[in-house]
Amino acid sequence: MSAVNEETGEVHFFDPAVARCPHAAYAEMRAKCPVARMSVTGMPVVARYDDVAWALRNPQLFSSDMSAQMKLGNERPMIPQQIDPPEQTRYRRLLDPLFSRRRMEALAPAVRVHANQLIDAFEKGGECEFDAAFAIPLPCTAFLALFGLPASDLQTFLDMKDGIIRPAKYLASPPDTSPESMTAFLAAQDAYRKQTADQMFAYFEDEIARTERRSRDDLLGALLGAEIEGQKLSREEIFDICFLLLLAGLDTVTATLGCNIAYLAENPEQRQKLLAKPDLIPGAVEELLRWETPVTAVPRLATEDVEMRGYQIKKGDIVTLLIGAANTDDEHFSDAQSVDFERERNIHLAFGGGPHRCLGSHLARMELRVAMEEWHRRIPRYRIAPGETPTYSPGIREVMYLPLVWDA
Amino acid sequence: MRVRLHSDKCVGHGRCYVLGPEVYGEDERGHCVPAAVEVPPELADQARAGAQNCPESAIELEED
Numbered sequence: 001m002s003a004v005n006e007e008t009g010e011v012h013f014f015d016p017a018v019a020r021c022p023h024a025a026y027a028e029m030r031a032k033c034p035v036a037r038m039s040v041t042g043m044p045v046v047a048r049y050d051d052v053a054w055a056l057r058n059p060q061l062f063s064s065d066m067s068a069q070m071k072l073g074n075e076r077p078m079i080p081q082q083i084d085p086p087e088q089t090r091y092r093r094l095l096d097p098l099f100s101r102r103r104m105e106a107l108a109p110a111v112r113v114h115a116n117q118l119i120d121a122f123e124k125g126g127e128c129e130f131d132a133a134f135a136i137p138l139p140c141t142a143f144l145a146l147f148g149l150p151a152s153d154l155q156t157f158l159d160m161k162d163g164i165i166r167p168a169k170y171l172a173s174p175p176d177t178s179p180e181s182m183t184a185f186l187a188a189q190d191a192y193r194k195q196t197a198d199q200m201f202a203y204f205e206d207e208i209a210r211t212e213r214r215s216r217d218d219l220l221g222a223l224l225g226a227e228i229e230g231q232k233l234s235r236e237e238i239f240d241i242c243f244l245l246l247l248a249g250l251d252t253v254t255a256t257l258g259c260n261i262a263y264l265a266e267n268p269e270q271r272q273k274l275l276a277k278p279d280l281i282p283g284a285v286e287e288l289l290r291w292e293t294p295v296t297a298v299p300r301l302a303t304e305d306v307e308m309r310g311y312q313i314k315k316g317d318i319v320t321l322l323i324g325a326a327n328t329d330d331e332h333f334s335d336a337q338s339v340d341f342e343r344e345r346n347i348h349l350a351f352g353g354g355p356h357r358c359l360g361s362h363l364a365r366m367e368l369r370v371a372m373e374e375w376h377r378r379i380p381r382y383r384i385a386p387g388e389t390p391t392y393s394p395g396i397r398e399v400m401y402l403p404l405v406w407d408a
Numbered sequence: 409m410r411v412r413l414h415s416d417k418c419v420g421h422g423r424c425y426v427l428g429p430e431v432y433g434e435d436e437r438g439h440c441v442p443a444a445v446e447v448p449p450e451l452a453d454q455a456r457a458g459a460q461n462c463p464e465s466a467i468e469l470e471e472d
Contacts, residue, residue, distance in 0.1 A: 057464075096437035101422050282426075347463040354464075357419040362438065 004028045004036065011036040011045055013297075013322075014394040022296065022397075023337065026325035035311035038320060044313050045297075045320040049329035049349070051308055052321045055300055057354035059084045062300035062319060064356050069301065069318060072164050073193030078244035079237060085355050092355070094226050095241070098219060101362040107145055108366050114141040114151075115374040123378055126408035127385065131258055131400055134375070139253035142367050143246075148218025149207065160203065161250050163196030197243070204242050208235065249360050251396055252295055253367050258390075258399030259292035260285075260372065263339075265384050265404060273341060275380050278373060284341040285368045290348035291339050293324035294397045298352060323349050382406040409447040409455060410470040413440055417466035424458030424467060431455045432467075440466065 003018055003025035004011050011029055012018070018025045029036055029047040036045045046052055055062040063084050067077035077083055080091040097103070118137060122128040140157050144150065149157075162169055167189040174185040204220075211220045223238045233241075264271040274280055302317045313319060327348045330336045334345070351358035358364070384390060385403035393400055411431065418439045424432040425440065431454045433441045440462075447455045447469075459467040 053463075093437065096420060096439075100436070100438040101426070101434065344457075345460045347461060349463060351421065353419065353421075355419060357421060362422060 002028065004032050005039075006032055009033050009037050010039045012039045013045065013320075016392065016394060019296075019392040019394040019397055020390070022324055023328060026322070026328050027337075029322070029325055030329060035308045035313070041318070043318050043320065044308075044311060045322055046308065047322045047325035048309075049326040049332045052323060052326040052349060053353055055319065055321050056298075056349065056352055056356070059088075059300075059355055061303055061306055062321075063303050064088075064300060066299060066301050066318065070299075071190065071193075072247065073190075073195075073197030074240070074243055075197075076236065076240055078247070079240040080359065081244050081248065081356065088355060090228050091241075092359070094228060095359055098222050099359050099362060101366075104362040104366045107142065107363070108370050110145045111138070111142045111367055111370045112374060114138060114145075115371050116378070119374065119378045124408050127403070127405045130261055130402040130404050131254070131398065134371075135254045135257040135261075135399070135402075138257065138371055139250045139367055142253075142363070143249060146219050146363070147207075147242075148211075148216050148220060156203070157246070157250075160196055160200050161246055163199070164193050164247055165251060167192035167196070200243060200246070201239055204239050205235070208238060245360070248358075249363070251398065252360075253364050255294035255393075255396050255398040256289065256292070256364070256368060257371055258402055259294045259392075259397055260288045260368070261375070261382075261404070262384070262390050262399045262402055263288060263292060265382055265402075267339075268381075268383075270339060270341070271376075274372070274376055278376070280341045281372050281376075282365075282369055283343070285365060285372060286346050286348065287339055287341050287343055289350035289368075290327045290333070290343075290346055292397065293327045293348070293350050295350065296324040296395060296397060297322045323352070379406050409449075409452050409472055410445050411442040411447060411455060411459075412445075412468040412470060413442055414466045414468070415439065417464045418462075419464055421463050423461040423463070427461055428454030428456075428458030432458050 003013060034048045038045050046055060065077055065082045065084055067082045080088045080095060115138060118134050122133055137154060140154055141151060144153060170192060171188050174181040207220060211224055223233060223241065226233055274284055297320045300319045300321060302313050302315055302319055304315050306313045327350060328336050332347060351361040382404045385405045388403045390399050391401040420438040422438055425434045431443055431447055431451050433443055435441050455469055459469050
Protein backbone atom coordinates (compact mmCIF):
# COMPACT_ATOMS: atom_id res chain seq x y z
CA MET A 1 0.00 0.00 0.00
CA SER A 2 1.26 3.42 -0.86
CA ALA A 3 1.16 5.87 2.03
CA VAL A 4 1.03 8.84 -0.33
CA ASN A 5 -1.66 9.86 -2.79
CA GLU A 6 0.28 12.02 -5.23
CA GLU A 7 -2.80 13.48 -6.88
CA THR A 8 -4.26 14.88 -3.69
CA GLY A 9 -0.94 15.25 -1.82
CA GLU A 10 -2.54 13.35 1.05
CA VAL A 11 -0.80 10.85 3.30
CA HIS A 12 -2.30 8.01 5.31
CA PHE A 13 0.11 7.71 8.11
CA PHE A 14 -1.75 6.45 11.16
CA ASP A 15 -2.27 2.94 9.91
CA PRO A 16 -1.25 -0.17 11.92
CA ALA A 17 0.61 -1.68 8.92
CA VAL A 18 2.62 1.53 8.52
CA ALA A 19 3.22 1.65 12.29
CA ARG A 20 4.76 -1.83 12.19
CA CYS A 21 7.14 -0.98 9.36
CA PRO A 22 7.10 2.73 8.52
CA HIS A 23 10.34 3.08 6.57
CA ALA A 24 8.88 2.76 3.08
CA ALA A 25 6.19 5.32 3.90
CA TYR A 26 8.83 7.70 5.28
CA ALA A 27 10.94 7.38 2.13
CA GLU A 28 7.93 7.96 -0.09
CA MET A 29 6.95 11.09 1.80
CA ARG A 30 10.44 12.57 1.81
CA ALA A 31 10.74 12.00 -1.92
CA LYS A 32 7.25 12.80 -3.21
CA CYS A 33 5.71 15.26 -0.77
CA PRO A 34 8.10 16.47 1.94
CA VAL A 35 5.26 18.59 3.29
CA ALA A 36 2.00 16.71 2.82
CA ARG A 37 -1.59 16.96 3.96
CA MET A 38 -2.70 14.37 6.50
CA SER A 39 -5.79 12.42 5.49
CA VAL A 40 -8.87 12.98 7.70
CA THR A 41 -7.49 16.02 9.57
CA GLY A 42 -6.16 17.88 6.50
CA MET A 43 -3.25 19.15 8.57
CA PRO A 44 0.37 19.47 7.33
CA VAL A 45 2.96 16.72 7.87
CA VAL A 46 6.68 17.55 7.57
CA ALA A 47 9.03 14.70 6.62
CA ARG A 48 12.55 15.97 5.85
CA TYR A 49 15.27 16.30 8.48
CA ASP A 50 16.16 19.92 7.71
CA ASP A 51 12.54 21.07 7.89
CA VAL A 52 11.75 19.11 11.06
CA ALA A 53 14.92 20.39 12.79
CA TRP A 54 14.21 23.96 11.67
CA ALA A 55 10.65 23.84 13.05
CA LEU A 56 11.85 22.36 16.35
CA ARG A 57 14.36 25.21 16.73
CA ASN A 58 11.84 27.95 15.98
CA PRO A 59 9.17 27.82 18.67
CA GLN A 60 8.13 31.39 17.88
CA LEU A 61 6.76 30.03 14.56
CA PHE A 62 5.96 26.48 15.65
CA SER A 63 4.63 26.67 19.18
CA SER A 64 4.55 23.77 21.58
CA ASP A 65 1.64 25.30 23.50
CA MET A 66 -1.31 23.25 22.34
CA SER A 67 -3.08 23.33 25.69
CA ALA A 68 -6.11 24.85 23.94
CA GLN A 69 -6.19 22.22 21.17
CA MET A 70 -5.32 19.07 23.10
CA LYS A 71 -7.31 18.53 26.24
CA LEU A 72 -6.01 15.67 28.32
CA GLY A 73 -8.01 16.39 31.46
CA ASN A 74 -5.64 19.22 32.46
CA GLU A 75 -6.97 22.71 33.10
CA ARG A 76 -3.64 24.50 32.69
CA PRO A 77 -0.75 24.00 30.26
CA MET A 78 1.58 21.13 31.13
CA ILE A 79 4.98 22.39 32.35
CA PRO A 80 7.38 22.76 30.58
CA GLN A 81 6.08 21.16 27.36
CA GLN A 82 3.12 23.42 26.66
CA ILE A 83 4.97 26.64 27.45
CA ASP A 84 7.39 28.27 25.02
CA PRO A 85 10.53 30.36 25.63
CA PRO A 86 11.19 32.74 27.29
CA GLU A 87 8.87 31.57 30.08
CA GLN A 88 9.71 27.91 29.43
CA THR A 89 13.44 28.64 29.89
CA ARG A 90 12.83 29.59 33.53
CA TYR A 91 11.31 26.18 34.20
CA ARG A 92 13.98 24.34 32.24
CA ARG A 93 16.72 26.06 34.28
CA LEU A 94 15.15 24.51 37.33
CA LEU A 95 14.23 21.12 35.85
CA ASP A 96 17.30 20.35 33.70
CA PRO A 97 19.60 19.85 36.72
CA LEU A 98 17.04 17.48 38.25
CA PHE A 99 17.15 15.35 35.08
CA SER A 100 20.87 15.68 34.30
CA ARG A 101 22.80 12.67 33.11
CA ARG A 102 24.74 12.55 36.38
CA ARG A 103 21.57 12.46 38.46
CA MET A 104 19.92 9.87 36.22
CA GLU A 105 23.00 7.63 36.29
CA ALA A 106 22.68 7.53 40.07
CA LEU A 107 19.36 5.72 39.57
CA ALA A 108 20.92 3.01 37.37
CA PRO A 109 21.56 0.52 40.22
CA ALA A 110 17.89 0.69 41.28
CA VAL A 111 16.72 0.17 37.69
CA ARG A 112 19.09 -2.80 37.39
CA VAL A 113 17.58 -4.39 40.49
CA HIS A 114 14.03 -3.81 39.17
CA ALA A 115 14.87 -5.26 35.75
CA ASN A 116 16.21 -8.42 37.37
CA GLN A 117 13.20 -8.75 39.66
CA LEU A 118 10.91 -8.61 36.64
CA ILE A 119 12.99 -11.19 34.75
CA ASP A 120 13.05 -13.49 37.82
CA ALA A 121 9.28 -13.86 37.50
CA PHE A 122 9.30 -15.41 34.01
CA GLU A 123 12.84 -16.47 33.03
CA LYS A 124 12.38 -20.15 33.94
CA GLY A 125 9.04 -20.37 32.13
CA GLY A 126 10.73 -19.83 28.75
CA GLU A 127 8.14 -17.35 27.50
CA CYS A 128 6.58 -13.97 28.16
CA GLU A 129 4.49 -11.30 26.54
CA PHE A 130 7.20 -8.65 26.60
CA ASP A 131 5.03 -5.55 26.78
CA ALA A 132 3.03 -6.56 29.87
CA ALA A 133 5.82 -8.52 31.58
CA PHE A 134 8.72 -6.08 31.16
CA ALA A 135 8.28 -3.01 28.94
CA ILE A 136 5.31 -1.55 30.84
CA PRO A 137 6.38 -2.09 34.48
CA LEU A 138 10.13 -1.25 34.13
CA PRO A 139 9.87 2.49 33.33
CA CYS A 140 7.20 2.84 35.95
CA THR A 141 9.34 1.37 38.72
CA ALA A 142 12.16 3.69 37.61
CA PHE A 143 9.76 6.61 37.93
CA LEU A 144 8.64 5.62 41.39
CA ALA A 145 12.30 5.50 42.45
CA LEU A 146 12.90 8.96 40.91
CA PHE A 147 9.90 10.45 42.70
CA GLY A 148 10.74 8.62 45.92
CA LEU A 149 7.36 6.88 45.93
CA PRO A 150 6.76 3.33 47.18
CA ALA A 151 7.10 0.51 44.61
CA SER A 152 3.70 -0.72 45.78
CA ASP A 153 2.13 2.29 43.99
CA LEU A 154 2.96 0.72 40.60
CA GLN A 155 -0.60 -0.20 39.66
CA THR A 156 -1.96 3.18 40.84
CA PHE A 157 0.57 4.93 38.60
CA LEU A 158 -0.20 2.75 35.59
CA ASP A 159 -3.94 3.36 35.99
CA MET A 160 -3.48 7.12 36.31
CA LYS A 161 -1.37 7.25 33.14
CA ASP A 162 -3.69 5.03 31.14
CA GLY A 163 -6.76 6.84 32.45
CA ILE A 164 -5.44 9.91 30.61
CA ILE A 165 -3.77 8.34 27.57
CA ARG A 166 -6.22 5.51 26.82
CA PRO A 167 -9.42 6.03 28.83
CA ALA A 168 -11.29 3.71 26.43
CA LYS A 169 -9.58 0.82 28.24
CA TYR A 170 -11.69 1.57 31.33
CA LEU A 171 -15.01 2.18 29.56
CA ALA A 172 -17.66 -0.04 28.02
CA SER A 173 -17.37 -0.07 24.20
CA PRO A 174 -19.99 1.98 22.34
CA PRO A 175 -23.07 -0.13 21.37
CA ASP A 176 -22.69 0.73 17.66
CA THR A 177 -20.77 3.10 15.35
CA SER A 178 -23.58 5.62 14.85
CA PRO A 179 -22.51 9.29 15.16
CA GLU A 180 -24.57 9.62 18.37
CA SER A 181 -22.88 6.62 19.99
CA MET A 182 -19.42 7.78 18.94
CA THR A 183 -20.04 11.32 20.24
CA ALA A 184 -21.24 9.90 23.55
CA PHE A 185 -18.18 7.63 23.70
CA LEU A 186 -15.80 10.56 23.11
CA ALA A 187 -17.59 12.56 25.83
CA ALA A 188 -17.28 9.61 28.22
CA GLN A 189 -13.54 9.44 27.49
CA ASP A 190 -13.13 13.17 28.21
CA ALA A 191 -15.06 12.77 31.46
CA TYR A 192 -12.85 9.83 32.44
CA ARG A 193 -9.72 11.86 31.71
CA LYS A 194 -11.00 14.71 33.87
CA GLN A 195 -11.83 12.30 36.67
CA THR A 196 -8.36 10.72 36.42
CA ALA A 197 -6.69 14.16 36.42
CA ASP A 198 -8.58 15.02 39.64
CA GLN A 199 -7.47 11.73 41.14
CA MET A 200 -3.85 12.49 40.18
CA PHE A 201 -4.09 15.92 41.73
CA ALA A 202 -5.34 14.36 44.99
CA TYR A 203 -2.58 11.73 44.87
CA PHE A 204 0.21 14.27 44.40
CA GLU A 205 -1.36 16.69 46.90
CA ASP A 206 -1.16 13.91 49.45
CA GLU A 207 2.44 13.02 48.55
CA ILE A 208 3.48 16.68 48.62
CA ALA A 209 2.02 17.05 52.12
CA ARG A 210 3.93 13.95 53.21
CA THR A 211 7.14 15.22 51.62
CA GLU A 212 6.79 18.56 53.41
CA ARG A 213 6.71 16.73 56.70
CA ARG A 214 9.70 14.50 55.90
CA SER A 215 11.77 16.77 53.58
CA ARG A 216 12.93 14.02 51.23
CA ASP A 217 15.88 14.07 48.89
CA ASP A 218 14.01 13.05 45.74
CA LEU A 219 12.23 14.75 42.86
CA LEU A 220 9.18 15.86 44.84
CA GLY A 221 11.41 17.14 47.62
CA ALA A 222 13.53 19.03 45.08
CA LEU A 223 10.45 20.59 43.46
CA LEU A 224 9.14 21.67 46.84
CA GLY A 225 12.43 23.35 47.68
CA ALA A 226 12.88 24.90 44.23
CA GLU A 227 12.59 28.60 43.54
CA ILE A 228 12.22 30.64 40.37
CA GLU A 229 13.47 34.20 40.86
CA GLY A 230 13.09 33.90 44.62
CA GLN A 231 9.58 32.45 44.43
CA LYS A 232 8.69 28.92 45.45
CA LEU A 233 6.71 26.86 42.98
CA SER A 234 2.99 26.77 43.65
CA ARG A 235 1.11 23.52 44.24
CA GLU A 236 -0.40 23.95 40.78
CA GLU A 237 2.99 24.34 39.15
CA ILE A 238 4.35 21.24 40.89
CA PHE A 239 1.29 19.30 39.83
CA ASP A 240 1.48 20.54 36.23
CA ILE A 241 5.08 19.30 36.09
CA CYS A 242 4.22 15.91 37.63
CA PHE A 243 1.25 15.52 35.29
CA LEU A 244 3.48 15.95 32.24
CA LEU A 245 6.21 13.67 33.60
CA LEU A 246 3.72 10.89 34.17
CA LEU A 247 2.24 11.23 30.69
CA ALA A 248 5.50 11.72 28.81
CA GLY A 249 7.90 9.49 30.70
CA LEU A 250 6.33 6.06 30.84
CA ASP A 251 4.75 5.09 27.52
CA THR A 252 7.68 6.43 25.53
CA VAL A 253 10.25 4.18 27.22
CA THR A 254 7.81 1.25 27.14
CA ALA A 255 7.43 1.71 23.38
CA THR A 256 11.19 1.99 22.84
CA LEU A 257 11.93 -1.19 24.80
CA GLY A 258 9.34 -3.06 22.75
CA CYS A 259 10.64 -1.75 19.41
CA ASN A 260 14.23 -2.64 20.37
CA ILE A 261 13.52 -6.19 21.49
CA ALA A 262 11.17 -6.87 18.57
CA TYR A 263 13.87 -5.67 16.15
CA LEU A 264 16.55 -7.83 17.79
CA ALA A 265 14.24 -10.87 17.92
CA GLU A 266 13.68 -10.53 14.17
CA ASN A 267 17.34 -9.77 13.38
CA PRO A 268 19.38 -12.37 15.29
CA GLU A 269 22.59 -11.54 13.40
CA GLN A 270 22.41 -7.99 14.81
CA ARG A 271 21.63 -9.31 18.28
CA GLN A 272 24.66 -11.60 18.05
CA LYS A 273 26.87 -8.50 17.76
CA LEU A 274 25.56 -7.26 21.12
CA LEU A 275 25.99 -10.66 22.75
CA ALA A 276 29.58 -10.87 21.48
CA LYS A 277 30.36 -7.29 22.47
CA PRO A 278 28.08 -5.79 25.13
CA ASP A 279 30.06 -2.52 24.85
CA LEU A 280 28.04 -1.91 21.68
CA ILE A 281 24.82 -1.52 23.68
CA PRO A 282 25.00 2.30 24.09
CA GLY A 283 25.56 2.64 20.34
CA ALA A 284 22.74 0.18 19.67
CA VAL A 285 20.42 2.22 21.89
CA GLU A 286 21.18 5.33 19.80
CA GLU A 287 20.88 3.54 16.47
CA LEU A 288 17.59 1.87 17.37
CA LEU A 289 16.24 5.22 18.60
CA ARG A 290 17.04 6.48 15.12
CA TRP A 291 15.85 3.50 13.13
CA GLU A 292 12.74 2.64 15.12
CA THR A 293 11.92 6.20 16.29
CA PRO A 294 9.18 4.96 18.65
CA VAL A 295 7.79 8.49 19.10
CA THR A 296 7.19 8.88 15.38
CA ALA A 297 5.99 12.48 15.40
CA VAL A 298 5.51 15.57 17.53
CA PRO A 299 2.85 18.23 16.92
CA ARG A 300 3.41 22.00 16.79
CA LEU A 301 0.98 24.87 16.40
CA ALA A 302 1.75 27.30 13.55
CA THR A 303 1.66 30.84 14.98
CA GLU A 304 1.86 32.50 11.53
CA ASP A 305 1.34 31.61 7.89
CA VAL A 306 4.56 29.89 6.77
CA GLU A 307 5.52 28.58 3.36
CA MET A 308 7.54 25.37 3.42
CA ARG A 309 8.70 23.75 0.16
CA GLY A 310 5.82 25.40 -1.66
CA TYR A 311 3.21 24.25 0.85
CA GLN A 312 1.19 26.95 2.58
CA ILE A 313 1.04 26.27 6.29
CA LYS A 314 -1.68 28.45 7.80
CA LYS A 315 -1.65 30.16 11.17
CA GLY A 316 -3.50 27.85 13.57
CA ASP A 317 -2.58 24.63 11.73
CA ILE A 318 -1.42 21.72 13.86
CA VAL A 319 1.78 20.69 12.12
CA THR A 320 2.99 17.10 12.48
CA LEU A 321 6.79 16.91 12.53
CA LEU A 322 7.55 13.39 11.41
CA ILE A 323 10.64 12.60 13.46
CA GLY A 324 10.80 9.03 12.12
CA ALA A 325 11.09 10.27 8.55
CA ALA A 326 13.70 12.88 9.54
CA ASN A 327 15.78 10.21 11.30
CA THR A 328 15.99 8.06 8.16
CA ASP A 329 16.72 10.95 5.76
CA ASP A 330 19.65 10.01 3.46
CA GLU A 331 20.74 13.64 3.38
CA HIS A 332 21.87 13.49 7.00
CA PHE A 333 22.80 9.88 7.68
CA SER A 334 25.24 7.84 5.64
CA ASP A 335 23.65 4.57 4.54
CA ALA A 336 20.50 5.75 6.31
CA GLN A 337 18.46 2.63 5.53
CA SER A 338 20.93 0.29 7.26
CA VAL A 339 21.11 -0.36 10.98
CA ASP A 340 24.67 0.15 12.20
CA PHE A 341 25.40 0.00 15.93
CA GLU A 342 28.81 1.56 15.28
CA ARG A 343 27.51 4.50 13.25
CA GLU A 344 30.07 7.32 13.43
CA ARG A 345 27.65 10.19 13.12
CA ASN A 346 24.17 9.85 14.56
CA ILE A 347 22.35 13.15 14.94
CA HIS A 348 18.88 11.61 15.35
CA LEU A 349 16.04 13.71 16.70
CA ALA A 350 14.30 10.91 18.63
CA PHE A 351 14.30 13.21 21.67
CA GLY A 352 13.31 16.22 19.60
CA GLY A 353 15.59 19.23 19.38
CA GLY A 354 15.72 22.93 20.08
CA PRO A 355 14.51 24.34 23.40
CA HIS A 356 11.96 21.55 24.00
CA ARG A 357 14.54 18.75 23.76
CA CYS A 358 13.08 15.89 25.81
CA LEU A 359 13.68 16.67 29.48
CA GLY A 360 13.81 12.94 30.25
CA SER A 361 16.31 11.97 27.54
CA HIS A 362 19.08 11.12 30.00
CA LEU A 363 16.65 9.09 32.13
CA ALA A 364 15.39 7.24 29.05
CA ARG A 365 18.90 6.49 27.79
CA MET A 366 19.94 5.12 31.17
CA GLU A 367 16.80 2.94 31.44
CA LEU A 368 17.23 1.61 27.89
CA ARG A 369 20.90 0.81 28.37
CA VAL A 370 20.41 -0.96 31.70
CA ALA A 371 17.37 -2.88 30.41
CA MET A 372 19.20 -4.03 27.27
CA GLU A 373 22.24 -5.10 29.32
CA GLU A 374 20.25 -7.07 31.87
CA TRP A 375 17.81 -8.60 29.39
CA HIS A 376 20.61 -9.93 27.16
CA ARG A 377 22.68 -11.12 30.11
CA ARG A 378 19.75 -13.16 31.42
CA ILE A 379 17.87 -14.07 28.22
CA PRO A 380 20.36 -13.86 25.35
CA ARG A 381 18.54 -16.00 22.75
CA TYR A 382 14.88 -15.25 22.30
CA ARG A 383 12.55 -15.30 19.34
CA ILE A 384 9.02 -14.31 18.51
CA ALA A 385 6.67 -17.17 19.41
CA PRO A 386 6.10 -19.33 16.31
CA GLY A 387 3.07 -18.31 14.27
CA GLU A 388 2.65 -15.00 16.15
CA THR A 389 2.96 -11.47 14.78
CA PRO A 390 3.78 -8.47 16.98
CA THR A 391 1.27 -5.62 16.84
CA TYR A 392 2.34 -1.96 16.84
CA SER A 393 0.21 1.04 17.78
CA PRO A 394 0.39 4.10 15.49
CA GLY A 395 1.73 7.44 16.72
CA ILE A 396 3.75 6.11 19.62
CA ARG A 397 4.89 2.74 18.30
CA GLU A 398 4.24 0.62 21.34
CA VAL A 399 4.60 -3.09 20.56
CA MET A 400 1.39 -3.91 22.35
CA TYR A 401 1.66 -7.63 21.69
CA LEU A 402 5.14 -9.14 21.63
CA PRO A 403 5.08 -12.85 22.56
CA LEU A 404 8.64 -14.13 23.06
CA VAL A 405 9.97 -17.64 23.69
CA TRP A 406 13.43 -18.92 24.64
CA ASP A 407 15.05 -22.13 25.83
CA ALA A 408 14.82 -21.98 29.60
CA MET B 409 42.81 21.54 17.11
CA ARG B 410 40.53 24.08 18.79
CA VAL B 411 36.92 23.71 20.03
CA ARG B 412 34.44 26.49 19.32
CA LEU B 413 31.18 26.02 21.17
CA HIS B 414 28.11 27.94 20.07
CA SER B 415 26.45 27.88 23.46
CA ASP B 416 23.32 29.61 22.10
CA LYS B 417 22.64 26.43 20.10
CA CYS B 418 23.33 23.91 22.89
CA VAL B 419 20.16 22.48 24.46
CA GLY B 420 21.73 19.68 26.50
CA HIS B 421 21.43 16.56 24.34
CA GLY B 422 24.67 15.55 26.06
CA ARG B 423 26.10 13.55 23.19
CA CYS B 424 29.42 15.44 23.30
CA TYR B 425 30.33 14.71 26.91
CA VAL B 426 29.23 11.09 26.61
CA LEU B 427 31.28 10.44 23.46
CA GLY B 428 34.18 12.76 24.31
CA PRO B 429 34.32 12.86 28.11
CA GLU B 430 37.87 14.22 28.29
CA VAL B 431 37.17 17.05 25.86
CA TYR B 432 33.66 18.09 26.86
CA GLY B 433 32.17 18.56 30.31
CA GLU B 434 28.71 19.55 31.46
CA ASP B 435 27.34 22.39 33.53
CA GLU B 436 24.60 21.99 36.13
CA ARG B 437 21.91 21.97 33.42
CA GLY B 438 23.71 19.37 31.35
CA HIS B 439 24.82 21.86 28.72
CA CYS B 440 28.25 21.50 27.15
CA VAL B 441 31.33 23.07 28.75
CA PRO B 442 34.55 22.33 26.84
CA ALA B 443 37.40 21.29 29.13
CA ALA B 444 39.75 23.57 27.20
CA VAL B 445 39.76 25.45 23.91
CA GLU B 446 42.95 23.73 22.76
CA VAL B 447 42.56 19.95 22.19
CA PRO B 448 45.72 17.84 22.64
CA PRO B 449 46.37 15.52 19.65
CA GLU B 450 45.64 12.36 21.65
CA LEU B 451 42.08 13.59 22.28
CA ALA B 452 41.31 14.63 18.71
CA ASP B 453 39.11 11.55 18.11
CA GLN B 454 37.00 12.34 21.16
CA ALA B 455 36.67 15.95 20.04
CA ARG B 456 35.48 14.86 16.59
CA ALA B 457 33.07 12.23 17.93
CA GLY B 458 31.43 14.81 20.19
CA ALA B 459 31.27 17.53 17.55
CA GLN B 460 29.87 15.41 14.72
CA ASN B 461 27.21 13.84 16.92
CA CYS B 462 25.74 17.10 18.19
CA PRO B 463 22.18 17.25 16.79
CA GLU B 464 22.20 21.05 17.07
CA SER B 465 25.57 21.57 15.28
CA ALA B 466 26.67 23.57 18.31
CA ILE B 467 30.32 22.51 18.19
CA GLU B 468 32.84 23.61 15.60
CA LEU B 469 36.37 22.27 15.40
CA GLU B 470 39.23 24.22 13.91
CA GLU B 471 41.80 21.75 12.68
CA ASP B 472 45.46 22.79 12.69
